[in-house]
Amino acid sequence: MKKIFSILVFLCLLTNLLWAAEPIVKKIEIRGLKRIDEFSVRQKISQKIAVPLNPEKISDDIKKIFAMGYFDDVRVEMKFFEGGITLIYSLKEKPVITRISFYGNKEFDDDKLREQITLSRGSIADNTLIQDNALHLKAFYQSKGYWLAEVIPVVRKVRGSNAVVSFLIKEGSKVRIDKIDIEGNHAFDDNDITGVMKTSEWWLFSFLTSGGYYNSGVMKQDIRKIKDLYFNNGYLDVRVSDPEIKVDNKKHEMTIKINISEGHQYTVSSVSIEGNKAYKTDELRKLIKLKKGEVFSKKILSGDIKAINDFYSQKGYAMISIDPAVVPLKNSDKVKVIYHIMEGDLFHIGRIEISGNTKTEDKVIRREIRFDEGDLFNSALLK
Structure with a gap:
């Protein structure tokens, strides 16, 4: 839809030359709203009442109102009177979608296609959003092998502020790899x-x-x-x-x-552990599979992080965090690996609350729980 920027506020720059003092905004009116809440529009207006007129703010406000996606036209007019100005925002709302139709679809029924789009009855007939939905439909067809599929959206206004959206589909044949x-x-x-x-x-x-x-x-x-x-x-x-x-x-x-x-293949030059206070490095090193001299592996690194995390979380450290660093050495095909450990505090089990059980009594469920209030936190017992 054609967007029309009719901004008359800049006339005030000429008017200011005739005024002894800057004009003061005494009132702000908003006209043309039918479905959109006035409060949401006023939230976008930074020009305030009882302060001098600021053309730059009004220009920015118009852009912000347009960016809401609800309007085809935003006009700002001024009424001058002795002692100030009334700002009038005249807004034209975009049509509302009352029907969505599909034509040309043979491989997939309408219900299946509706699942692929975000539009529905009652949605704002925004051109950008409608085009995006057409692309969603095309991507859906391509994902099913219809690489040559075409989807053309057509918008037709009916009964004043309503609109009907049709998606014209040319499926084409499947394209094999x-x-x-x-x-x-x-x-x-x-x-x-x-x-x-x-x-x-x-x-x-x-x-x-x-x-x-x-x-x-x-x-x-x-x-x-x-x-x-x-x-x-x-x-x-x-x-x-x-x-x-x-x-x-x-x-x-x-x-x-x-x-x-591909780039170069890196081997591990060293493996170190930092930040550990509760447990000795030698004890934690037994958990680590990534070894000096071996080819680096992201999968093994991830496994090491999980092993250290499980070790700590099963001993009360519920907030344990491991931040690995893989540092390439200059002029070398080697990396040093550092496991930074943030242990956090020890946690104990607090109050155990049971909810949602309408048929089974609490005491029956508690018998199946493998920990008690006051016990040291153990993540393994939660699984």
Whole structure:
């Protein structure tokens, strides 16, 4: 919809030349509201009553009111009288959606498509929001293999301030993944990399695994899995590109290319523990699997953090926190690993309250609880 900025406040700059003193705002009126609460609009207005007129504030206020997303038009006018000014905000509300329809959808019924959008009856007919919902529908179709699907939103005003939104859909045919091309990989072969991915090339029995078709959400997870494969084998500088997709419209097939920059493989130069007071370093070191001289692994690091966390939390330290630092050494393919421990205080079990039990008595439930009030906190007993 066409946004119209009709701002007359800057006339006051000329008027000020004729006034002996700056004009004072005596009153602020808001007109044109039908559904939107006046208080919410006034919250956006920084120009105050009983203070001099500030054109910059009014200009900013207009932008803030537009940013609410409820209005097609915001106009500010002034009425001058002896002793001050009345500011009048004239607002034109956007239409309200009374019906949402889908045309051209054959593979998915209306109810399924409604689940993919945020619009509903009663929503404001905001163009940006409607376009976003059309993109949601297109992304949904693409996730199901309909890569060539098109969704066009049409807005039609009816009965004054109401609107009907229609989504015109051209589904097209499914586009299969013909090939996944991995480039730049040397440490791992193509099968190692595609083996951690859920996205796969289409084959005769793809229907058994729901594979063979592109899903952007699944691909994002696959990119993370590829990075983890490298992180768990010492490649901390690895870079994995977003997929490059080429579609053959005639064959209804696509090729996906993923570029990898592996970087160097890092080994562990040293492992240290800091911040521990309740337990000796030698005792905690027994929990750590990451060893000096071995290839660094993000997975082993995460396991070490969990082991230390479990050790402390089972001995009363409910607020234990471990902050690991992996520091690359200059001019070297080595890293030093530091486990920073924030132990926190010892906690004991306070009052045990039981609620929501309508059929079983408290005493029956308490018999199954493995700790009592006053006991030292133990996270293992909560599982």
